Amino acid sequence: MEKAKVYFSKNITPENVIRLYEALGKALPGKVAVKVHSGEKGNQNFLRPEFMKPMINAVNGTVVECNTAYGGERNTTDKHVKLMEYHGWSHYFDVDILDAEGPDLELEIPNGKQIKKNLVGKNLNNYDSMLVLSHFKGHPMGGFGGALKQLSIGCASSAGKSYIHSAGKTTDQNTLWDNVAPQDAFLESMADAASSVVKHFGSNMAYVSIMCNMSVDCDCCAVAEDPCMKDIGILSSLDPVALDQACIDLVKSSNDPGRNHLLERINSRHGTHTIDAAADLGFGTRDYALICVD
Template identity: 70%
Template sequence: MEKAKVYFTKDTGSKSLVRLYEALGKELKGNVAVKLHSGERGNQNYLRPEFVKPIIDKVNGTVVECNTAYGHDMGGARFNTTTHMEVMKEHGWTENFDVDILDSEGPDLTLEIPNGKVIKENYVGKDLDKYNSLLVLSHFKGHPMGGFGGALKQLSIGCASSAGKCWIHSTGKSADMKTCWTIPVEQDEFLEAMADAAGSVHEMFKDNVVYINSLVNLSVDCDCCYVAEDPCMKDIGIMISTDPVAIDQACLDMVYSSKDPGRDHLVERIESRHGRHTVDAAASLGYGTKEYELIDIDEQ
């Protein structure tokens, strides 16, 4: 597999997302789903609507999300469509965009994973089938379970329905929210299940998917945390690619090579959860490559 192209800018202004999209030269056509993280109620680090509005307007996209697999007992307010939409409204998403909770109604859409390492099928919100193209807007940061969150996490956990999230987290043992969290799993198998699921969504859209990772608000915690640590590093920049493996690898490389004093804290979070194993597993499945060419659009 030849090197993937990953475009980068240090400019973290909202217009830079459009500049990157134009530099990439890949036009998303038809009905465009824009997968992003709406942010848990109480979270302070999620990407704001005003930041992503220029690129969403550019592609004339619909903001899509899926319900979570954790309830009030775990600090969640987005585990059903009613409360999720309340949070979407509180965070300004419904005010600025058309919003579609993909798994608001069943049954889920099942995506087969014949070559999956751990799981052989993935359950996503059925409304995903309405869209011709996918723009994945990821906030790159740490994560308490996966080590880090980027394009691969958005494709897997992000696009999975509530049942699908349970299925991935339990490594294919339960699709029920009441039981999936009680099942012991091996960390690397969970990460491989995530890579399996991510590949099924990437293959669903094939050549009609673009990934943007924003290395801003670099906390060790995910936007799903209602109580999250404040960012530990300064903003680095924004990347775009058509390869989810390459863009996550490029982000990891930038964090690991950073001289920022908060770098060690984020790297410890990634390493302690074996986070890089997700990228390795995804690359071995063949739907992306860790080999990339980084193109700085500020130097062009």
């Protein structure tokens, strides 16, 4: 597989998000789902809708999310809808909680390492293409959150999230924490799930990741550590594997004093195994060319 192109700018502005997307030369057709992280109530680090607004409007996109599989303000549709309003997403955009109503859409994963199906919100079928807007940061379980996490945990229904976390043992959030998979099996399940969403949309996908507010904790944490590193920039690619690898490499090459704290979180969770598993599944490559557009 030839090297993937990853575009990079140090300047983090709403206008530059559009610029990095346009560098891809990919016009997303039809009805566009824009996957964001809505942010748990109380989280201080998630990217606000005001920042995302120019990019989402540029593709005339609908903001999509799915319910969680753990306690909080996003584990039921009613609470999630209220939080989307509270955080301002519904003020600016059409918002679709993809798994608001069942039954879930089942995507097959015949070559999955751990799971052979993925459960996503059935409303995914209402879209022709997807723009994945990721906030790159740490994560308590996955080590880091980026494009692959948005594709997997992010697009999975509440039942699907339980299925991924348990590597196929349960779809019930009430029994999830008694069935959490061994770490590498969980990470491979994320890669499996991500592959099914990529297959679903085919070439009608694009990815932009923003490396700012980089805490060791995810935007899903109501109580999260403050960012430990200075902002790095915006990246874009048509390859989610290359994009996540490039973000990891930029953290590694940084001389920021908070770098080691973030890397400890990533490495202690074996986080880059998700990238390795995704590359092995063949829907992306770790080999990339970083193209600076500043």
